Amino acid sequence: MTISAERPVDVVAGAPSLPVSKVSWTQRPGWVSQHLGTAVVMGFLGYVFGHWLGNYIASGYTYVQNTGQNNIADTLALAFMVLGWLLGIGALNYPLLKIVGREPAEEEIPIKHWSRFFRFSLDHKVVGLQYVVGVLLFMFTGGLLAMAVRAELLSPTFHLFSADTYIKIVSEHGTVMMMMATSIIVGPLGNYFVPLMIGARRMAFPRIEAFSFWIFTAGYMVIFAALPYGGFPTGWTGYAPLQTQAGPGMIGYLLGFAVIGTGMIASGFNIGVTIINYRAPGLTWNRIPVFVWSILATASLLTLATPVLFVGGFLGLLDKTVQTAFYVNEHGGSAYLWQNLFWFFGHPEVYIMALPGFGIAGELLPVFTRKPLFAYKVSAAGMMGVALLSFFVWQHHLFQSGINPDMRPLFMLTTELISIPTGFIYLVGLGTMYKAKIRFRLPMMFVMALFFNFLIGGVTGVFLSDVPVNVTVHGGFFVLAHFHYTIMGGLLFAFMAGLYYWLPKMTGRMMNEKIGKWHFWTMFIFFNLTFFPMFFIGLLGQPRRVFEYASNLQGLNDFASISAFLLGVSFIIFAFNLAWSMWINPVKAPANPWDSLGLEWQTASPVPHDNFERIPVIMTDPYRYGEPDAPAFADLGVAVGSNSHEA
Amino acid sequence: MFWTAWAILSVVGDIVVWVFVGPHTPPGALTETAKSDQFDFNVLLMFAVPVLIGVWMWLAFAIRFWNVKRGGPDPVGGEAARNNKVAQVSWIGITSFVVLFLAGFGTWALVVDHGSGGGEGPNPVWSPAGAVKAETAAATGNSSWKVGEPLVVQVIAQQWRFTYRYPQFGGFESQQINIPAHTTIVFNVTSLDVIHDFWAYQLGVKADANPGINNVAYTETKGTGSFVVRCAELCGIWHGGMFNYGKVLSQSAFQNWASSTEAANAQNTKFLPAFSWTYYPSANGAGGGYYPAGNLTPYSPSETYGSATPAS
Amino acid sequence: MSELTGSRISPEEREYELRAQIGSIWSGGRLFIGIYTFAIASLVFTYFYLRSTNSASLWRTPGETAPVAMGYAIWICTLLVAFLANYGRRRLRAGFAQDFVVAGWTATGVGLLGLFFQIYILTQVPFYPGANGYSSMFIGYSIFNIGTLVVMTYWIETTTVRAMRVRRELGGDKPELSKHEMAQLFRADVASMVYFQGFIAVAATLFLAMFYWM
Known part of the structure; x- marks a missing residue:
């Protein structure tokens, strides 16, 4: 079944016109419907109910009375809070109605009213924008925690925080940032632009998509609930005997990862299935944009690796509540088990964070170099290769742990092999730049910065994968600098590139270029000044997550701290730019400000509810820059300025 | 160019x-x-x-150079710009x-050479000459160290300090780590509670300290000097404060130090548990009685969980 | 084009979107099995990891076994649900939709029964959860399996209800086998559901073997 380019002009009616009164009450504007407010109320009620239930069940248990700590009540309270939140926002309406066969046959049509951003929306564009706000919330709170960490490290001996508070801040920072980073591109940009780039009018499972966002926000509450519960001292890795030993804050961590993990599975599931099934006619695997390739690779990792994290957290929660002993050596469990489960998820997760960044770089390069993407197939192969190999490297986190020492050469080999497909991305990037006519607009500057930063992150990754060198660098600031270079220097710069590039399409407003340049240069310079010294701090012997360090390292640490504060300032500049360009002084964006050939820029602006008036037919491959006679990427079936196609 | x-x-x-x-x-x-x-x-x-x-x-x-400001003709697309077999294949x-x-x-x-100094688990696949023999002998508790032979040091990590046992010197335990120069050292690293990491930076040794597991690492000292030991695996609140300093002494100085410490500590050593590669403190000791003590047989839920309703 | 009216869709496009939707249910169903495979694989990994590690010689106290009869009952319930789903689908394809509905409701009942057993078994285990690796594993799997049984039962129940709804709303002779969109989507859903149930039956057998035979 294909749709030919020559389509009949006769058009049948789509969904019938619905008056507002016919729209389900849950979606109507006004207080009497389901929105963020009801979610908050239901979440609160769920919390109270769960806490009561847990106390009812378990307050007489021996361990509860011995330890004075009712983990069951704490767990159930948070679990019911999530449930109440989802009920309140309306995420469970459809699945519950389905039991009695009364689910709506047609998708609910969103009301064009500002309040739709506070609702369970089935429009992937609304979800995309919701995600923008959601990930920025994660990012800014995580960033504040980072500022606190760096403030404490200003002095080797003088303490701003108690050791207890400090380790909880570090742990919270790591966990929040990791949770944010798994969704930072797939959530906002993936959800918004994948359907537009593949010429689809909708997502395959819009309810699962919206669910993924709202459970993501619930995860935010759960992970921050760890703080009032007393925090957790384990870092984002949550290694086991410490996890077993930790107080109830650990529940926030374990349940938080399970909740966020559910959202990750849901969003990966939906996007992956959409890419496979909803590509427009003519959009063969040789023609899909490289950003879609990267999201597909990411989605496959999200759906397949995250269940392992889910089970790992689930088993940890059982240890905490019903007294199983999965991670307790003395009772027949194994602390190593957590390390294996966690890193079996944890390493693919690293690529969940890296791949979308590569995708954005590949997507933006042709636009700003005005050249076709060099070695398109190599880049697709690189991303899929990274995704596949990432399942076979997890034990390189455990080189010094004493687990399977005889496997070290194997994991060293697989880890170093993964730098081959990663290198493909550089081949593609550098090849595309070759003899180009680069326009250094903001998104391109961020892409260039990504190539600069990720190179350092990637090369130091090879150092880490080498077991003899790993003896020196494992568990130190070298690792810390390395993964900040890959995640922040790669992913976050790519996210910024993507935002500057695509926000005009999402909101119809241009980001201010001048403030943006300030943002870019402060972010780029202070990012490097913050994290580059950390390689040396690590090489000179400072372990991660310490609040006291050798006094001879104070100079470097202070340098990094002050740079980090200035890096924080650059994010304030970004926030100001966002506010300035979106609300205070909006400048209307042209239809295609970057002269891109990409499909997402060809549809109307703002994007209509169904994305494309007619399903586009893809005529050629996506990056035909520098070919004046090249056919258009897609036949949109609509003559410009007219509603019918009369060819 | x-x-x-x-x-x-x-x-x-x-x-x-x-x-x-x-x-x-x-x-x-x-x-x-x-x-x-x-x-x-x-x-x-x-x-x-x-x-x-x-x-x-x-x-x-x-x-x-490849900048829009430099002007010049627009780049030409097409197959030449998309693929270059030589570049791709050689890359x-x-x-x-x-x-x-x-x-x-x-x-x-x-x-090869002198190994990496990383933790190799309880059954190392690689070890320097004589190390295994020394270790086996040390485990019996009645071998003693002679100059030129490998020295066995047990590193016991706990929240939040390292202590060291010297099985070839009567198994005394010390908070001080000294090792002899020009000697093969066998570190047997274990932990009493959570996972720590024995990182002797200048020695090039790093091995996780796991409860219930003996993680072995080797090094071979050259001259004398001092080194710092830090914990490199997050182990809780005072992780940052878990460090101490050690010395590589000349062989005779080490012999003197070890013998005199053995004698000085003899009163304490006899109260220590017998030397062993791992130690199992009670799981309930630090946790406040989380798990029921012993193996409850026959099992009754009420003994595990207590009564379902609070005692009045 | 108003936001409220939705766009105009030509018949060709409608057909195209229907194909995409059916494809999504097909690949979504398989991908869901993939997700479940990884979750179950990590439980299986946990089992064999603890078993081979045998920390503190406490993998399993000799002679200790989870309740046998009830374990088998749960297993039989799972197999029955899978069998009934498969049987219902065959009858559906042969044009006997009523059989599908009957099989579906029976399977729902069986699934609920299995769910009851799965919860009840937790009150009957003869060991405390943290006694050793085996006991932890059994408790962990049992609680996980509550979720699995809920998903199984939910899926077959909703397809059954959907079958009734298809017949009610479309009317006519054998509406569920018609070319109508709703019917096509329904059949795709049933196919995915049957595969999932079969997969879970295989997994349940694996766990039965792990807990009672090995």
């Missing part, structure tokens, strides 16, 4: 790095192990420098070769 410049800069960069940076890269050269790790690090640096220089130069070229070939070489080299460095 680009490639010539790159080649010259790479060679110069490599030489500069090897000559001026190389001798100072971590973890130094206090032990043979550290020296071999340092050599490994420097070899990787030799590969990293040309890569960094090449890509950065390319980016600089792009910014300087993939060269990266694959480098990566495979480095993996092979890393494996070689792991076992």
Whole structure:
């Protein structure tokens, strides 16, 4: 079944016109419907109910009375809070109605009213924008925690925080940032632009998509609930005997990862299935944009690796509540088990964070170099290769742990092999730049910065994968600098590139270029000044997550701290730019400000509810820059300025 | 021109790095192990420098010359701009070769020469000559150390300090770590509670301390000197404060120190548990009675969980 | 084109979107099995990891076994649900939709029964959860399996209800086998559901073997 380019002009009616009164009450504007407010109320009620239930069940248990700590009540309270939140926002309406066969046959049509951003929306564009706000919330709170960490490290001996508070801040920072980073591109940009780039009018499972966002926000509450519960001292890795030993804050961590993990599975599931099934006619695997390739690779990792994290957290929660002993050596469990489960998820997760960044770089390069993407197939192969190999490297986190020492050469080999497909991305990037006519607009500057930063992150990754060198660098600031270079220097710069590039399409407003340049240069310079010294701090012997360090390292640490504060300032500049360009002084964006050939820029602006008036037919491959006679990427079936196609 | 410049800069960069940076890269050269790790690090640096220089130069070229401000004709698209078989094949070939070489080299460095100093688990696949014999003898508790033979040191980590037992000196336990020069050292690292990591930076030794597991690491000392031991695995609140300093003494000085400490500690040593590779403190000791004590048989839920309703 | 009216869709496009939707149910169903495979694989890994590690010689106290009869009952319930789903689908394809509905409701009942057993078994285990690796594993799997049984039962129940709804809303002779969109989507859903149930039956057998035979 294909749709030919020559389509009949006769058009049948789509969904019938619905008056507002016919729209389900849950979606109507006004207080009497389901929105963020009801979610908050239901979440609160769920919390109270769960806490009561847990106390009812378990307050007489021996361990509860011995330890004075009712983990069951704490767990159930948070679990019911999530449930109440989802009920309140309306995420469970459809699945519950389905039991009695009364689910709506047609998708609910969103009301064009500002309040739709506070609702369970089935429009992937609304979800995309919701995600923008959601990930920025994660990012800014995580960033504040980072500022606190760096403030404490200003002095080797003088303490701003108690050791207890400090380790909880570090742990919270790591966990929040990791949770944010798994969704930072797939959530906002993936959800918004994948359907537009593949010429689809909708997502395959819009309810699962919206669910993924709202459970993501619930995860935010759960992970921050760890703080009032007393925090957790384990870092984002949550290694086991410490996890077993930790107080109830650990529940926030374990349940938080399970909740966020559910959202990750849901969003990966939906996007992956959409890419496979909803590509427009003519959009063969040789023609899909490289950003879609990267999201597909990411989605496959999200759906397949995250269940392992889910089970790992689930088993940890059982240890905490019903007294199983999965991670307790003395009772027949194994602390190593957590390390294996966690890193079996944890390493693919690293690529969940890296791949979308590569995708954005590949997507933006042709636009700003005005050249076709060099070695398109190599880049697709690189991303899929990274995704596949990432399942076979997890034990390189455990080189010094004493687990399977005889496997070290194997994991060293697989880890170093993964730098081959990663290198493909550089081949593609550098090849595309070759003899180009680069326009250094903001998104391109961020892409260039990504190539600069990720190179350092990637090369130091090879150092880490080498077991003899790993003896020196494992568990130190070298690792810390390395993964900040890959995640922040790669992913976050790519996210910024993507935002500057695509926000005009999402909101119809241009980001201010001048403030943006300030943002870019402060972010780029202070990012490097913050994290580059950390390689040396690590090489000179400072372990991660310490609040006291050798006094001879104070100079470097202070340098990094002050740079980090200035890096924080650059994010304030970004926030100001966002506010300035979106609300205070909006400048209307042209239809295609970057002269891109990409499909997402060809549809109307703002994007209509169904994305494309007619399903586009893809005529050629996506990056035909520098070919004046090249056919258009897609036949949109609509003559410009007219509603019918009369060819 | 680009490639010539790159080649010259790479060679110069490599030489500069090897000559001026190389001798100072971590973890130094206090032990043979550290020296071999340092050599490994420097070899990787030799590969990293040309890569960094090449890509950065390319980016600089792009910014300087392939810029819209330079004017000139628009780039021409089409097949020539999309693919270049020579570039692709040689890129993939060269990266694959480098990566495979480095993996092979890393494996070689792991076992040959003086090993890597990393934790090798309870059953090491590689060990220096004589180490296993010394370890087996030490486990009996009645062997003693002679100059020139491997020294066995047990590292016991707990929240939040390291202590060290010397099985060849009557199994005394000390908060001080001293080791002899020009000797093979066998570290047996274990933990009493959570996972710690014994990181003797200058020795080039790092091994996780796992409860209930004996993680073995080797080093071979050269001259005398001092080193710092830090915990490199997050172990709770005072992780940052878990460090101490150790010394590599001359063999006779070490012999004196160990013998005198053994004698001085004899009163305490006899109250210690018998020397063993691992120790099992009660799981309920620190946790406040989380798990029911002993193995409840026959099992009754009420004994595990207590009564379902609070005692009135 | 108003936001409220939705866009105009030509018949060709409608057909195209229907194909995409059916494809999504097909690949979504398989991908869901993939997700479940990884979750179950990590439980299986946990089992064999603890078993081979045998920390503190406490993998399993000799002679200790989870309740046998009830374990088999749960297993039989799972197999029955899978069998009934498969049987219902065959009858559906042969044009006997009523059989599908009957099989579906029976399977729902069986699934609920299995769910009851799965919860009840937790009150009957003869060991405390943290006694050893085996006991932890059994408790962990049992609680996980509550979720699995809920998903199984939910899926077959909703397809059954959907079958009734298809017949009610479309009317006519054998509406569920018609070319109508709703019917096509329904059949795709049933196919995915049957595969999932079969997969879970295999997994349940694996766990039965792990807990009672090995």
